[in-house]
Amino acid sequence: MQVLIDNYHLYLRGLGTTLQICLYAGLLTLVVGTFIAGCRVAPLTPLRAFGTAWVTVFRNCPLAVVLFFMAFGIPALGVNASYFVFGTIGLALYTSAFVCEAIRSGINAVSPGQAEAARSVGLGFGQTLRLVILPQAVRSIIPPLGSVMIAMIKNSAIAGAFGIGGDLYAVGIRQSSAQGEAIIPVLVGVALGYLIITIPAGLLLSYVERKVAIAR
Amino acid sequence: MSESVLYEAPGPRAKLRARYASAATGLVLLAVFAWVIYRLALAGEFTYDKWGPLIDPGNENFTPLWTLLGRGLVNTLLAAGWSILFSLVIGTILALTRVTAAAWYRWAVVGVIELLRGTPVVVLIFFAYQALPVMGIDLPVMWSLVIGLTAYNCVIIAEIVRAGIDSLPKGQSEAAYAVGMRRGQVMVNVLLPQAFRAMLPALISQLVVVLKDTSLGFTISYPEFVQRGETAIENLGNPIQLYLFIALIFIVINYTLSKVAVYTERRLSRSRRSAATEEPESAAATGD
Numbered sequence: 147m148q149v150l151i152d153n154y155h156l157y158l159r160g161l162g163t164t165l166q167i168c169l170y171a172g173l174l175t176l177v178v179g180t181f182i183a184g185c186r187v188a189p190l191t192p193l194r195a196f197g198t199a200w201v202t203v204f205r206n207c208p209l210a211v212v213l214f215f216m217a218f219g220i221p222a223l224g225v226n227a228s229y230f231v232f233g234t235i236g237l238a239l240y241t242s243a244f245v246c247e248a249i250r251s252g253i254n255a256v257s258p259g260q261a262e263a264a265r266s267v268g269l270g271f272g273q274t275l276r277l278v279i280l281p282q283a284v285r286s287i288i289p290p291l292g293s294v295m296i297a298m299i300k301n302s303a304i305a306g307a308f309g310i311g312g313d314l315y316a317v318g319i320r321q322s323s324a325q326g327e328a329i330i331p332v333l334v335g336v337a338l339g340y341l342i343i344t345i346p347a348g349l350l351l352s353y354v355e356r357k358v359a360i361a362r
Numbered sequence: 363m364s365e366s367v368l369y370e371a372p373g374p375r376a377k378l379r380a381r382y383a384s385a386a387t388g389l390v391l392l393a394v395f396a397w398v399i400y401r402l403a404l405a406g407e408f409t410y411d412k413w414g415p416l417i418d419p420g421n422e423n424f425t426p427l428w429t430l431l432g433r434g435l436v437n438t439l440l441a442a443g444w445s446i447l448f449s450l451v452i453g454t455i456l457a458l459t460r461v462t463a464a465a466w467y468r469w470a471v472v473g474v475i476e477l478l479r480g481t482p483v484v485v486l487i488f489f490a491y492q493a494l495p496v497m498g499i500d501l502p503v504m505w506s507l508v509i510g511l512t513a514y515n516c517v518i519i520a521e522i523v524r525a526g527i528d529s530l531p532k533g534q535s536e537a538a539y540a541v542g543m544r545r546g547q548v549m550v551n552v553l554l555p556q557a558f559r560a561m562l563p564a565l566i567s568q569l570v571v572v573l574k575d576t577s578l579g580f581t582i583s584y585p586e587f588v589q590r591g592e593t594a595i596e597n598l599g600n601p602i603q604l605y606l607f608i609a610l611i612f613i614v615i616n617y618t619l620s621k622v623a624v625y626t627e628r629r630l631s632r633s634r635r636s637a638a639t640e641e642p643e644s645a646a647a648t649g650d
Contacts, residue, residue, distance in 0.1 A: 189380055192388035205649070206570070206616035207609045208577035210588055215609070218601040223405050244649035290647065297648040303482035307581045315485060322492060329492040337481045337489070344480035 149327045150335045160317035161339050167234050167302045167313060172295060174238035179245025186250055197246070204243035209301055212236045213308050233305035237298065244294045252287030253279075285358040292351040296344055303340070314339045402602070412600040416607055427594055434590030435611070441504055441586060442573045445511035449572070450565075452512065453519030458549060460520065461527060475517040483514040483650075484578050491582040507579045507586075515572055518650075522564045526557030563627035567646035570616045570623075577612075587611070620646075 150157065185197030204212070216236035217229060256279050264274040306315030318336035321327045372380065402408065415423035460471045478486070487510030494501060494509070501509075530553060538548040558565075579586040585593075591608045595601050 190384045190387050192384055192391055196391055202617060203609070203613060206574075206613040206620070208574040208588065208612055209649075210577040210580060211605060211609050211612065214588065214592070215601075215605045218595070219605050222601050223401065223407075241649055244647070247647070293648040297650040300480075300482040300650065303484045304578065307484055307578070315482065318485070319488070329496055333485065333489045333493060336485055337477075340482055340485065341477065341480045345476060348476075348480070 149321065149331045153321065156317050156321070157314070157335055157339055160312060160314035160336075161342070163310070163313040164299070164302055164306070164315075164339070165343070167230070167237070167305060167310065168295075168299050171234045171238040171241065171298060171302065174235065175241040175245050175298065178238060178242040180249060182242055182246040183249040183253075186246065187253065201243045201246055204240050205247075207240075209237070209240045209304050212240050213305060217308055229308065230310050233308055233310045237302060237305050241294060241298045241301070244297070245291065248290035248294050249287055251290060252283045255286045256282045288358055289351065289355045292347070292354070296347050296351070299343055299347070300340060407602055412598075412603050415594075415598055415600070416603060423598060427598070430590050430594055431587065431608075434585060434587040437504070437584065437590075438573070438576045438579075438586040438588075441507050441511070441579060441584065442569070442576045444504075444508045445515060445572050445576070446569055448508065448512040449515040449519045449568075452516040454523055454554070456516060456520035457523035457527065460524060462545065462549070475520060478513055478517045481514075483510065483575050484581060486510040486513045487578055488581060503582055503584045506582055507576065507584050510578075511572055511575055514575070515568065518571075519565070519568060522561050522568070523554075523557055526561035526564075527553050529560055530556050559630060562630065563623045564646075566619060566623035566626060570619050571646050571650060573616060573619070574612070 182197050182200050185193040186201070188194055188197070213233060213236045216232040220232060260278050260282065261274055264278040269277065302313065303315040306313040307319070310316060314336055318332050322329045322332045406412075410418075414421040415427045418424060456471060456475065460468055460475075487507055490509040490513070491503070491506040494506065534552055534556065535548050538552040543551065576586055577588040580589040580592065583589065588608060591604050595604050598604070
């Protein structure tokens with residue numbers, strides 16, 4: 147365990163980089179995922195088809211393939227950026243399919259009776275959406291969306307495997323492979339780093355879930 | 363669908379407007395697509411050099427490439443198959459101990475489940491690959507991958523099975539106890555078969571996750587589908603074509619599997635009066 151104590155600053159920095167990747171990818175994936183969800187419920191057929199195709203592709207394609215494509219396919223087209231940018235975008239694109247489905251399921255989970263009741267007491271389209279549907283949809287979106295985000299944090303390790311330098315996973319690989327440190331403490335340290343993020347996030351999520359749950 | 367009741371059914375004018383808007387968005391999407399194709403053509407991505415090995419049986423590289431990728435796919439399916447088999451067995455045992463065992467033991471099981479669930483699968487695979495030899499266990503590289511995937515997925519399957527058991531009506535076990543069955547018999551003969559039936563769709567979806575995660579074998583140089591693709595790209599220099607092809611194969615297989623899951627779900631819910639009340643959160647829905 148001496149390795150961990152001696153190199154704690156490396157692990158802390160790795161944790162920071164992992165959180166940074168997740169922050170950027172998280173924001174991007176929320177924007178893209180919401181947009182795709184909008185496409186999927188849109189009244190226009192081409193948009194719906196586009197949304198469905200997007201979700202089918204990114205849900206069924208391994209993240210590793212998406213990241214390989216970002217790492218080697220896109221530069222072959224003459225677009226250049228650091229791998230931090232490519233990896234983060236790849237992670238966000240992959241996650242957006244799951245964000246989209248979480249949002250869509252949230253909207254669909256509001257029972258039609260709610261909207262019918264709102265209509266029947268004379269609320270207009272905007273009022274129905276703003277006062278009745280959306281508040282309920284948002285609450286049922288939180289749990290699945292949170293799970294998607296936790297999954298994304300764990301998946302960011304795969305981006306590290308591609309050589310986003312300095313994230314938690316990459317730090318571990320570097321220490322064990324290049325510097326020949328004893329493997330077990332190093333990997334325990336890496337795993338601990340992720341657990342520090344994912345377990346509290348999971349607890350927070352179930353707390354919020356209990357708080358906002360709606361009896362249906 | 364809640365949207366449909368948000369506003370009145372569209373009249374003839376609104377319908378016409380929707381049709382124009384559809385045509386316009388369709389054109390915009392087509393234009394974007396055409397632009398991508400144009401950029402690809404400009405970068406020389408449609409040359410025979412790059413596509414020939416994939417699509418022309420007369421090409422000298424065609425047979426070696428397809429053999430290489432074919433073997434890779436077989437290795438992927440093999441690792442995924444073993445992983446799901448082990449995950450099922452271990453996951454079921456975990457679920458049973460969690461449901462039946464004494465309190466302190468149950469907490470230990472819950473702890474293990476949380477630890478394995480919160481660690482990225484790629485870390486677990488790497489751990490299995492690097493740590494097992496240190497502990498004096500030398501296994502072929504496929505088993506490192508299988509052990510990593512099993513460690514990650516058995517806890518998810520344990521949760522799926524537990525939710526399946528929880529979803530059964532209480533009367534099932536009460537009736538079984540009433541006719542004189544023991545605890546183990548109730549579990550094995552009455553509860554588990556029904557739980558598996560209820561959870562079959564979730565289990566099939568989990569297969570998709572395992573199949574996708576098998577591609578992480580590249581981190582430990584297991585010659586699976588994606589890793590073989592890498593080797594081919596090094597020799598042929600056509601990353602875009604091969605990644606598109608690999609992605610396509612994965613999408614076709616996984617899409618088919620998810621359709622099977624949906625179909626099974628529909629069949630089961632039609633024949634069962636008491637459908638599973640609470641669906642567990644499967645990894646398939648979160649992109650784990």
